[in-house]
Amino acid sequence: MAFVEAYNLHKTYRMGRNNTLHALRGVDISIEAGEMVAIMGPSGCGKSTLMHILGLLQPPDRAANPPPRILISGVDVTNLSDSRRTQMRARTMGFVFQSFNLVPTLTALENVALASEYAGQSRSTAAATAREALEWVNLGDRAHHRPTELSGGEQQRVAIARALANRPALILADEPTGNLDSANTAEVLEVLRKFNREHQQTIVLVTHDREVGATCSRVLLMRDGVIGDEHPRAAA
Amino acid sequence: MGLVIGGFMRLVRSLTRRKLRTTLTIVGISVGIWALVVMSSMANKIGALVEGGSIYYKDKIIVIDATTLGFGFGSTPLPLAIADQIRAVPGVAVTWPEVQMLFDSEAAAAGFGLPDLISGTVAGADQGREQFQVRAARGRLLTAGDEGSSNVVLGSDLARKFGKQPGDAITIRGREFTVAGVLEPTLTAPDTTALLPLEAAQRLLADSAPLAIRQGMVAAQLVSQIIVYPEEGVDIAVLATAIENQVDHVQTLTGKDFDEQIGSSVAIFNAIILGVALISLIVGGLSVINTMAMSVVERTREIGIKRAIGASRGRIMREIVLEAGLIGLIGGTIGIVLGAVVVVIANEAGRDSGIILFLLTPNTAAFALAFSTVLGMVAGIAPAWTAARLDPVEALRYE
Ligand SMILES: Nc1ncnc2c1ncn2[C@@H]1O[C@H](COP(=O)(O)OP(=O)(O)OP(=O)(O)O)[C@@H](O)[C@H]1O
Ligand SMILES: [Mg+2]
Numbered sequence: 001m002a003f004v005e006a007y008n009l010h011k012t013y014r015m016g017r018n019n020t021l022h023a024l025r026g027v028d029i030s031i032e033a034g035e036m037v038a039i040m041g042p043s044g045c046g047k048s049t050l051m052h053i054l055g056l057l058q059p060p061d062r063a064a065n066p067p068p069r070i071l072i073s074g075v076d077v078t079n080l081s082d083s084r085r086t087q088m089r090a091r092t093m094g095f096v097f098q099s100f101n102l103v104p105t106l107t108a109l110e111n112v113a114l115a116s117e118y119a120g121q122s123r124s125t126a127a128a129t130a131r132e133a134l135e136w137v138n139l140g141d142r143a144h145h146r147p148t149e150l151s152g153g154e155q156q157r158v159a160i161a162r163a164l165a166n167r168p169a170l171i172l173a174d175e176p177t178g179n180l181d182s183a184n185t186a187e188v189l190e191v192l193r194k195f196n197r198e199h200q201q202t203i204v205l206v207t208h209d210r211e212v213g214a215t216c217s218r219v220l221l222m223r224d225g226v227i228g229d230e231h232p233r234a235a236a
Numbered sequence: 237m238g239l240v241i242g243g244f245m246r247l248v249r250s251l252t253r254r255k256l257r258t259t260l261t262i263v264g265i266s267v268g269i270w271a272l273v274v275m276s277s278m279a280n281k282i283g284a285l286v287e288g289g290s291i292y293y294k295d296k297i298i299v300i301d302a303t304t305l306g307f308g309f310g311s312t313p314l315p316l317a318i319a320d321q322i323r324a325v326p327g328v329a330v331t332w333p334e335v336q337m338l339f340d341s342e343a344a345a346a347g348f349g350l351p352d353l354i355s356g357t358v359a360g361a362d363q364g365r366e367q368f369q370v371r372a373a374r375g376r377l378l379t380a381g382d383e384g385s386s387n388v389v390l391g392s393d394l395a396r397k398f399g400k401q402p403g404d405a406i407t408i409r410g411r412e413f414t415v416a417g418v419l420e421p422t423l424t425a426p427d428t429t430a431l432l433p434l435e436a437a438q439r440l441l442a443d444s445a446p447l448a449i450r451q452g453m454v455a456a457q458l459v460s461q462i463i464v465y466p467e468e469g470v471d472i473a474v475l476a477t478a479i480e481n482q483v484d485h486v487q488t489l490t491g492k493d494f495d496e497q498i499g500s501s502v503a504i505f506n507a508i509i510l511g512v513a514l515i516s517l518i519v520g521g522l523s524v525i526n527t528m529a530m531s532v533v534e535r536t537r538e539i540g541i542k543r544a545i546g547a548s549r550g551r552i553m554r555e556i557v558l559e560a561g562l563i564g565l566i567g568g569t570i571g572i573v574l575g576a577v578v579v580v581i582a583n584e585a586g587r588d589s590g591i592i593l594f595l596l597t598p599n600t601a602a603f604a605l606a607f608s609t610v611l612g613m614v615a616g617i618a619p620a621w622t623a624a625r626l627d628p629v630e631a632l633r634y635e
């Protein structure tokens with residue numbers, strides 16, 4: 001059974017009275033547990049939109065026919081309430097964004113601990129979890145730095161520690177290396193791959209970088225709101 | 237504990253990221269709470285005065301000359317013989333004569349609070365009926381044995397004002413007296429009163445009486461009022477009417493009269509305080525709403541991140557509301573401290589002239605603090621609601 005399955009995802013943005021934009025035009029996707037999948041495609045083809053829908057951050061068009069369906073480990077999550085979706089995000093998903101997205105007033109440790117607190121840990125347990133997660137990305141010595149006191153690569157590693165802290169089954173990374181140089185890109189990928197390999201965490205990542213795509217088990221190509229060709233490893 | 241402080245510090249750091257705006261908001265609340273504290277302290281003092289009076293007048297009837305206006309402090313003298321007529325009225329249990337007059341011959345019955353007073357009675361004349369008891373802080377109280385002497389017991393404020401201790405000499409209305417004792421503070425009339433033996437007070441009353449009266453009477457026959465205690469079970473209002481009907485040229489004052497006359501002016505004052513509280517509520521509240529609304533807009537992206545990684549709507553709301561409450565708490569604390577400073581300074585300055593205007597009670601401080609904190613939190617609700625309803629994806633895209 002696939003870990004993440006979605007059928008007939010459409011997303012339409014209404015831009016004005018007679019102007020609609022179809023960001024997704026019927027995406028079907030199926031990802032096995034423990035896979036590390038790259039999604040590639042030109043700018044504006046709907047990659048981020050798809051990630052947000054899979055991450056339960058926004059719903060697909062409900063009017064689509066047949067109606068859209070999203071299943072996570074076999075459970076239909078298409079019509080969950082906001083609070084249930086929030087809970088799913090907190091406990092079974094980890095997010096990494098292109099622009100790091102750390103809370104500027106919090107230290108690295110506090111940023112990571114947020115994720116564990118949201119997942120229901122006490123503040124002290126969350127702090128301990130966060131300390132451990134920072135060690136995974138080799139930032140134990142930067143725990144009390146604010147984001148502005150960290151390099152771009154370090155900030156993204158903090159964000160990855162935050163995504164990994166609760167050991168979520170699914171990690172959604174939208175261009176995690178988009179703002180990084182090649183050395184930092186390699187380091188970030190290494191961490192992700194390590195967790196994918198050692199803890200069988202399922203990873204879906206969006207990238208424009210062919211080399212990044214080449215390190216994944218599978219590459220999905222998107223174009224104009226649909227998933228087109230599927231490339232086996234290294235074919236991208 | 238460390239974790240609680242850690243959480244608190246997170247809030248503080250979040251607050252301090254827009255220092256100027258947060259500061260201005262806090263200043264706004266401080267000023268409002270400051271005004272509230274100062275006004276309430278004034279109301280407390282007046283309330284204590286009035287409450288003392290209310291207790292004092294509750295169980296007795298004061299008989300004064302018919303020409304005196306209400307609760308004045310310089311009433312027209314009354315012949316002592318009237319006490320006999322009053323005692324003849326059925327239902328009267330105990331009566332005793334009292335002299336009451338302004339301490340100072342020149343002082344108008346002016347300003348806030350009570351004027352300094354002279355009160356003369358024969359100690360013990362109440363036969364144990366008086367419920368409003370005073371105690372000596374230093375020295376002693378007067379006794380019946382002081383009749384004929386020039387001893388005086390000073391209220392706490394008076395003693396401080398003149399710097400007198402037991403044993404010191406003091407001149408009152410041109411006559412020499414010796415301080416026998418100083419009263420404990422009562423927060424009401426006795427604090428500004430000099431207690432004299434009846435005879436001595438009668439002499440002072442005679443000195444001050446209009447020439448015509450002075451010529452017609454001897455000092456020992458003049459008093460300013462007769463205090464009447466009813467027999468058990470006798471209705472005060474009924475007895476007061478009976479006295480007015482059966483004794484010529486007198487009027488009566490009861491606790492009900494006091495509460496009506498003085499209580500209404502206190503009500504007006506309380507309304508003013510309520511007004512100040514309302515204004516500070518509106519100004520402070522709007523200022524917090526504005527600050528937090530701007531803060532939410534600036535933090536849109538941060539809220540998007542938090543929602544994305546699993547913060548519930550309730551958690552986002554709580555965060556904003558607590559932050560707004562913290563602004564209120566800080567503003568309130570500063571306002572109370574400033575208010576206390578004003579109260580202390582004004583009271584110290586007023587002490588020399590015997591005017592104690594303010595009474596800052598722990599209740600007032602606690603109320604002001606709770607008020608400002610709750611105000612902040614309530615004002616934070618609308619911005620917090622907005623923040624909680626943000627679409628996570630749009631918030632994440634927000635630059
Ligand atoms: N809130 C929105 N309102 C209107 N149009 C939107 C909105 N969000 C996305 N779009 C549009 O939907 C399309 C897909 O956007 P999306 O962000 O998914 O693209 P993408 O593949 O992630 O692009 P990139 O590689 O540049 O990140 C784009 O044309 C975008 O302009
Ligand atoms: Mg994108």
